[in-house]
Amino acid sequence: xxxxxxxxxxxxxxxxxxxxxxxxxxxxxxxxxxxxxxxxxxxxxxxxxxxxxxxxxxxxxxxxxxxxxxxxxxxxxxxxxxxxxxxxxxxxxxxxxxxxxxxxxxxxxxxxxxxxxxxxxxxxxx
Numbered sequence: 001x002x003x004x005x006x007x008x009x010x011x012x013x014x015x016x017x018x019x020x021x022x023x024x025x026x027x028x029x030x031x032x033x034x035x036x037x038x039x040x041x042x043x044x045x046x047x048x049x050x051x052x053x054x055x056x057x058x059x060x061x062x063x064x065x066x067x068x069x070x071x072x073x074x075x076x077x078x079x080x081x082x083x084x085x086x087x088x089x090x091x092x093x094x095x096x097x098x099x100x101x102x103x104x105x106x107x108x109x110x111x112x113x114x115x116x117x118x119x120x121x122x123x124x125x126x
Contacts, residue, residue, distance in 0.1 A: 003102045007099040008029070010095055070104045
């Protein structure tokens with residue numbers, strides 16, 4: 001979740017430096033705040049206590065929607081441009097690419113660990 005928050009902050013900084021409308025930025029912040037807030041509540045109140053549906057919900061949402069949302073933009077860019085030589089290698093791009101990689105790694109790791117045998121035992125006892 002921390003990687004997503006940091007990525008959001010950097011994306012907002014980059015968007016503010018370009019000609020993206022303030023309302024579009026505010027909309028993205030609102031959507032992400034709702035998602036991260038709901039995620040925090042489910043993890044804190046249910047997942048940590050071993051409530052089984054929380055594991056399935058988090059795996060389903062993070063494992064599908066989360067991963068898809070992280071790879072859609074880069075794949076779309078690659079399909080549209082098809083050539084890595086057209087990348088604008090700015091500091092903003094490099095930071096966002098690194099954060100996206102960390103974020104994607106964190107989501108996939110969390111998904112794998114959600115079904116680790118120790119986690120499964122935790123939910124069987126809960």
